[in-house]
Amino acid sequence: MAKNDLIGESLWDAYSDKVTRLMNNPQHQGEISEEEAAERGNKLIVADFGAESCGDAVRLYWEIDPKDDKIVNSKFRSFGCGTAIASSDVMTELCIGKTVQEAVKITNIDVEFALRDNPETPAVPPQKMHCSVMAYDVIKKAAGLYLGVDSESFEEEIIVCECARVSLKTLKEVIKLNDLKSIEQITDYTKAGGFCKSCIKPGGHEEREWYLVDILRDTRREMDEEKMKAAAEAGTSGDFATMTLVQKIKAIDAVIDENVRQFLIMDGGNMEVIDIKDGGDYIDVYIRYIGACNGCASSTTGTLFAIESTLKEKLSDKIRVLPI
Amino acid sequence: MKVYMDNNATTMTSPEVVEQMIPFFSEIYGNPNSLHKFGTQSRPALSSAIDQVYKAINASDKDDIVFTSCATESNNWVLQSVWIDKIVNGDKNHIVTTEVEHPSVLATCRFLEEQGVKVTYLPVNEEGIVEAHTVKSFITEKTALVSVMWANNETGMIFPIKEIGEICKAKSVLFHTDGVQAVGKIPVDMQDVHVDFMSMSAHKFHGPKGIGALYIKGSQELTPIMHGGSQMGGRRSGTLNVPYIVGMGKAIEMATENIEEKMTSISAKRDRLEDALLKVIPETFTVGKREHRTPNTILISIRGVEGEGMLWDLNRFGIGASTGSACASEDLEANTVMLAIGADNELAHTGIRLSLSRYTTDEEVDYVIQHFTEAVLRLRAISSSYALVKPTKGGEAGECHIPAHH
Structure with missing residues (x-):
């Protein structure tokens, strides 16, 4: 929230002139019949995506020359808002002249880009980016029908955010690499979740298989596990600085058990580690004397010095021992 | 030609209303609470605006009609103050409302839920109204407030406010109605219905934006949310918005006459x-x-x-x-x-x-x-939906499952 968000942007003002033009006068709306295609010796493929009950639906018509798999003509019909109609129109245009194999590489990002007035300015506001996704989905479906394969087979990765086409793999990598802790950060780094917002969490515009909230939580958990594992390995190799708090306490206890405690017990006393505070410059180890040590004159001088120097020698120069 | 057919969103301010408001900007601009003539000069117009509003909804002189900044404020005031008066400082814990209220009611109810209040959102029938017996069946001994709109903004459907009022009266539960879409469109007679609180907004009946009111039956308890200089008898502080009160008075009079x-x-x-x-x-x-x-x-x-x-x-x-x-x-x-x-x-x-x-x-x-x-x-x-050529076999799309929002 800041000054520019106070009254927000008017939805339609954020559409490019091209979106407006194509909504007002789509170039490729219409149908191709089986007979028309057959007359020209071509094959007709008609694919639907979406439904009126979903809020948007598109029907794509491809007339394909079977000799070279080239899409010689294409039309669309669409139930949808202005951006859905404009996206469908541009999608159809991008298909014409391509082979089916080439067409299936057209993504929603290409469709949105083709709707821009200039390369720098998005054609639609973020929440409308979703409209172009259907164009991509229906192409995959048509290609699947023509080639006799499952349309999902064209997708090489798991796409979590369809609007920005961000894969699960990318998301996990970016979260780990940049130590991301919030959805807002993920959107800043990858654009995922910045458009129709369906992929952020359940209950949005449409149901998804993967949600950013789950991916973030699971990836953070993986990161923690990796960290622990690394720390555990460091613990066995004796790198005190990279140990977790629990490992540090264990290491200190181990050193005390081995080098100090027997002498204290011999004098009728003992000690315990109360807490460790890692302040950066110093690692303060708070201890409490038990039995005869408690109140013993050397407990704040000689004995303390001995404990501290042993820990410094065995574990870290930064250690200070503070009796309480 | 330009045609405005979105009058449930807001209306044109009537030229007659604007005309009545204009003197109170640069000519008669004193604070009505001041002792000098600059201030007292505006009082006759304020009194007559108050009379106009009372008359328009047939309120009794024992009732309060407190001017607010808008109906969103009025709705927030009722819900939040009933929460304070009857739930935080009382033994109630429950509010009944409907699924189709204005966001200023629904969002406030969700806020109150976060504070631990139980809220029942009543469903509507196929015509889009909540029936009185539905309201009745959800009121419990712990219910502090029923809040049901008088008319719906999307459908225009009029809710059975008289019946719901009787039910609330019999059960001794406070009854609030968001009257924004009713006042100025249909007869609203506070002597004919049992309503404890009613919200209104001037810009829905050709008055200016930025002024609304809350009707409070019998001047009953409702802790203020706007604290300050004790304007409006201490019920709602803030310097009286003289031109807008005058405008609301004129607008409601024009809308409700005949x-x-x-x-x-x-x-x-x-x-x-x-x-x-x-x-x-x-x-x-x-x-x-x-x-x-x-x-x-x-x-x-x-x-x-x-x-x-x-x-x-x-x-x-x-x-x-x-x-x-x-x-x-x-x-x-x-x-x-x-x-x-x-x-x-x-x-x-x-x-x-x-x-x-x-x-x-x-x-x-x-x-x-x-x-x-x-x-x-x-x-x-x-x-x-009107295409003739059917999809290639296998190219059909299934119906959509819309995720539940509540």
Whole structure:
């Protein structure tokens, strides 16, 4: 929230002139019949995506020359808002002249880009980016029908955010690499979740298989596990600085058990580690004397010095021992 | 030609109202609470505005009508202060409202839920109203407040406020109604109904934006949320907004004078428009019986034509209307009222609301009939719902499952 968000942007003002033009006068709306295609010796493929009950639906018509798999003509019909109609129109245009194999590489990002007035300015506001996704989905479906394969087979990765086409793999990598802790950060780094917002969490515009909230939580958990594992390995190799708090306490206890405690017990006393505070410059180890040590004159001088120097020698120069 | 058919969103401020307001900006600008003449000069106009509002809704002199900044403030005030008075500082824990209230009620209820209040959101029937017996069955001994709107903004459907008021009275539960879509459109008589609190907003009946009011029956307890210089008898602090109070007084007077005649005239135009659209455009339906609606409202669903696309085409013809379509909203969330009424979710995507006013002319109605029909023809020609060539085998798409929003 800041000054520019106070009254927000008017939805339609954020559409490019091209979106407006194509909504007002789509170039490729219409149908191709089986007979028309057959007359020209071509094959007709008609694919639907979406439904009126979903809020948007598109029907794509491809007339394909079977000799070279080239899409010689294409039309669309669409139930949808202005951006859905404009996206469908541009999608159809991008298909014409391509082979089916080439067409299936057209993504929603290409469709949105083709709707821009200039390369720098998005054609639609973020929440409308979703409209172009259907164009991509229906192409995959048509290609699947023509080639006799499952349309999902064209997708090489798991796409979590369809609007920005961000894969699960990318998301996990970016979260780990940049130590991301919030959805807002993920959107800043990858654009995922910045458009129709369906992929952020359940209950949005449409149901998804993967949600950013789950991916973030699971990836953070993986990161923690990796960290622990690394720390555990460091613990066995004796790198005190990279140990977790629990490992540090264990290491200190181990050193005390081995080098100090027997002498204290011999004098009728003992000690315990109360807490460790890692302040950066110093690692303060708070201890409490038990039995005869408690109140013993050397407990704040000689004995303390001995404990501290042993820990410094065995574990870290930064250690200070503070009796309480 | 430009035709404004979105009067449930806001209305034109009547020129007569503006005229009455103007002297109170640069001529008579004193603070009415000041002792000097600059201040006291505005008092007669304030008194007469108060009289106008009391008369318009037939409030008793024992009742309070407190001016606020808008109905959102009035709704927030009632809900939050009943929470403080009866739940935080009392032994109640429950509020009853409906699924189709204005966001200023629903969002406040959700806020109160976060504070631990139990809230029941009553469903509506297929006509889009909550029936009185439904309200009755959900009131418990712990219920502090029932909040049900008088008329709905999307459908214009009028709720059984008289019956609900009787139920609340019998059960000794406070009753609030958001009267924003009722006042100035249909007769609102506070002596005829048992209502403890009613919210109003001037810009819905040709008054200015930025002024509303809360009716409080019998001047009963309701902790203020605006603390300060004890204006409005200590109920709502803040320097009195003299020009806007004057404007609201004039606007409500104009809207409610001979209201039956005005209703007859508006509903004649509305019915003509509705009849024509239903007759000319096949596969179209409207929501709610006309006699159960405010006289100015039509909610129409046009098969195969998405709401935002329809608004777009209407806008090109200079017609301003409204849609509950998810596509037209900032967050892509389908309108709760549309979802609540259901109609196979079609309404959530194809509902267009046309709301007239007493300034709507017959020429405007003719213009809308003609261009609304043209827009439907163009968009249906593009629509996949009206395509003839069927998908290749295996190319069909399934119906959609809309995720539940509550």
